[in-house]
Amino acid sequence: MKFFADTADTAEIAELAATGLLDGVTTNPSLIAKAGRDIMEVTREICGLTRGPVSAEVVALDHAGMMREAEVLRKIAENVCIKVPLTIDGLKTCKALTGEGTMVNVTLCFSANQALLAAKAGASFISPFVGRHDDNGFDGMQLISDIRLIYDNYSFQTEILVASIRHGIHVLESAKIGADVITAPPAVIKGLFKHVLTDKGIEGFLADWAKTGQSI
Ligand code: E4P
Numbered sequence: 001m002k003f004f005a006d007t008a009d010t011a012e013i014a015e016l017a018a019t020g021l022l023d024g025v026t027t028n029p030s031l032i033a034k035a036g037r038d039i040m041e042v043t044r045e046i047c048g049l050t051r052g053p054v055s056a057e058v059v060a061l062d063h064a065g066m067m068r069e070a071e072v073l074r075k076i077a078e079n080v081c082i083k084v085p086l087t088i089d090g091l092k093t094c095k096a097l098t099g100e101g102t103m104v105n106v107t108l109c110f111s112a113n114q115a116l117l118a119a120k121a122g123a124s125f126i127s128p129f130v131g132r133h134d135d136n137g138f139d140g141m142q143l144i145s146d147i148r149l150i151y152d153n154y155s156f157q158t159e160i161l162v163a164s165i166r167h168g169i170h171v172l173e174s175a176k177i178g179a180d181v182i183t184a185p186p187a188v189i190k191g192l193f194k195h196v197l198t199d200k201g202i203e204g205f206l207a208d209w210a211k212t213g214q215s216i
Contacts, residue, residue, distance in 0.1 A: 001175050004052070004183035006163065008035035008042050012186040013049045024052030026105070026127070026163065026183040028083065029059055040076060047077035053124075055105045057083035058093070066093040074102050081124060083107050086114045091121040098122035105161065110138075112146040119156035125181065129164035130174075140164075141173045148177050168192055 002023035005016050008031040016022045025046050032039050043056045056076070058069040066089060070082045074097075081103035084090035094104045098121070105125040106118040110133060118126045128147060130140025147160055159180035165171060165188055174182050 001179060002052070002159075002181040003189060004055075004161070004181055005189060006031070006165070006183040006185050008032050008037070008046065009186070010035075010042065010045050010049065013046055016186055016189060017049050022050055022052070023181070024054060024079075024081075024183075025050055026055040026083070026161070028055075028057050028107070040072075043073070043076050043080065047079050051079060053081040053103055053105070054079055055081045055083040055107075055125075057107065061085075061087070061089060063089040063092045063096075066090065067096065070097055070102070081105050083127075086110075086118060091117055094118065094121040094123050098124065107163070110143070112143060112150055115147040115158075115160075116150055119151060119154075119158040123158045125159045125161040127161045127163040127183070130162055130170055131164035131166040133164070134166070141170070141177065144174060144177050144179055148179065 003021055004024040004026050005013050005022060006026045008027045013025055035042055047054045056073045058066045060066045060069050066084055073082060074080050082097055083105045084093050085108045086106050094106055097104050103124040105127055106123040107127040109115050109126050109128040115126045128143050133140035133143055144162055151158060161181040161183055162174040162179045163183050165182055165184040167188060168191055171182050171192060
């Protein structure tokens, strides 16, 4: 399973990239606003921090506008993946862009039928938002299972990119279901490395090692 960082904070991305375990980055208009930086400048910098796909989202709502914005964004770097919303115009744009060999991430997916349409439109990635689904009284992980089943039934190549991840259980369940990618805030990814018994174990080993008076 691939790990993407869901942020436009370049310091956080650089830190995760240094682990060698980061496979890409997703941004959205809210994350760009939070970073407080120019979209072109920050996206270019992010593209230099990872060789994997970097999702940059269009904000136009009509097909022509999305194509215009995609044209600007995809020139930033070769690893830019254009993010479009799951609307009729968004999928029309997805079909056109993937036909030209541009990676497309279809975002704001909240149903398996929407995911089916995105796959038919040739999406490189489908982004079902599990956290927001849960927040609204639905079962986010059931949505991922349903999409996995449908994509496997028809051998769709669209990668399931689990988005709106809130905690480690979302990551674990995504892996068990066989999702292709998760995108999560850096804090959630960093939390995956941690376990209280790992810390306690290190403490115990170091205490015992000190008693030996040896060094390696
Ligand atoms: C996905 O690409 C989105 O950027 C993101 O996962 C949304 O997450 P949120 O619901 O925490 O805003």
